[in-house]
Amino acid sequence: MLVCLAAPARADIFMAADFTLIAGEDSGSYELTAAVPETLAQDAALAWPEGCRQTGMTRQSAAGRAHFAYAFACDRALAPGDVVQTPWKVDGGRFAASVGGIATDRSLAADANGIAVPIGEAGGEARTLIQLAREYLAQGVRHIWLGWDHLAFVLCLALLARGRELLWLVSAFTIGHSVSLALAFFELVRLPIPPVEAAIALSIAFMAREALLVGRGAQPFAWGRQLTVVTLFGLLHGLGFATALEELGVRPGEQVASLVFFNLGVEVGQVVFVGAILATLAGLRVIRWEVPARVAALYAVGAIGCFWMIERLAGFASA
Known part of the structure; x- marks a missing residue:
């Protein structure tokens, strides 16, 4: 009798939303994605923080959820108090972000107006010069040590010259890639990446051939020519x-510091690598294996450079 008189019970389903923030391709640009239950996903405007504006929006539906992607840009760095007010009347949500090396993952509570997404937490507090130096020096070292094509080119330089001549060639390569790194980072120069990568591979094969010819005496060490060629190839790298x-995902306001420390990190990694090569050659010289090891290394590096060039050209053509 009590069962018959009782009002029907309703299963209380938790209606949640998921938000993700990532950095865009351009400085100061971002993308906020939102996955919302389809039944609550009305198309309504979001309220953006002061200094930020929406630049695009797409919507897709899958498995009972609406997926929104909002592109927006800010003319300043994200501040800790910045929030995006969303209109969806959900019960709660989750916010994940990774911008400028700072990761955020937390739950969100809803109110009568919807959910306020704290995008400013991804921006974090303004970082000190020491924090920027630590982060981007490590990133620069990591990139040169994991960049096999750059290491292969530096290896060719170390096998081409010695002493003061090697110092000048490495300095020319440093000047070349420092200039083009700054120009490209500040978008003063913009080139498509696939042909640049193919040209970088070609530069490795070319320098391996130069080192082989000079090493066997078939070609003199043309100081001015080598310096010019290495500088131009440095621009490519x-x-x-x-x-x-x-x-x-460098933040606005940190471009200059990040560029300087990243470039210094690249140079530190490069110097350590050159030192390791010279030490290895000195050890091989003691046991009289320097010449055959040098020739074998140059043939191997040249072949790899040719393979990379063909591979990248094929990928460029298929794209």
Whole structure:
């Protein structure tokens, strides 16, 4: 009798939303994605923080949820108090972000107006010069040590010259890639990446051939020519470094410091690598294996450079 008189019970389903913030391709640009239950996903405007504006929006539906992607840009760095007010009457949500090396993952509470997404937490507090130096020096070292094509080129330089001549060649390469890194990072120069990567591979094969010819006496060490060629190839490699720096999501206001420390990190990693090569050659010289090891290394590096060039050209053509 009590069962018959009782009002029907309703299963209380928790209606949640998921928000994700990532950095855009351009400085000061971001993308906020929102996954909301389809039944609550009315198209309504979001309230953006002061200094930020929406630049685009797309919507897709899948598995009973609406997926929104909002592109927006800010003319200043994100501040800790910045929030985006969303209109969806959900019960709660989750916010995840990774911008400028700062990761955020937390739950969100809702109120009568919807959910306020704290995008400012992804911006974090203004970082000190020491914090920027620590982060971007490490990123620069990491990039040069994981950039096999850049290391292969530096290896060719270390096997081409010695002493003061090697110092000048490495300095010319440093100047070249430092200039193009700055120009590309500040978007003063913009070139498509696939042909640049193919040209970088070609530069490795070319320098391996130069080192082989000079080493066997078939070609004299033309000081002015080598210096010019290495500088020009350094400009190419700098464009590749700029791509890696852009992918780190540098915040507005930190561009100059991040560029300087990232470039210094690249140089530190490069100097350590050259030192390791010279030490290895000195050890091989003691046991009289320097010449055959040098020739074998140059043939191997040249072949790899040719393979990379063909591979990248094929990928460029298919794209």
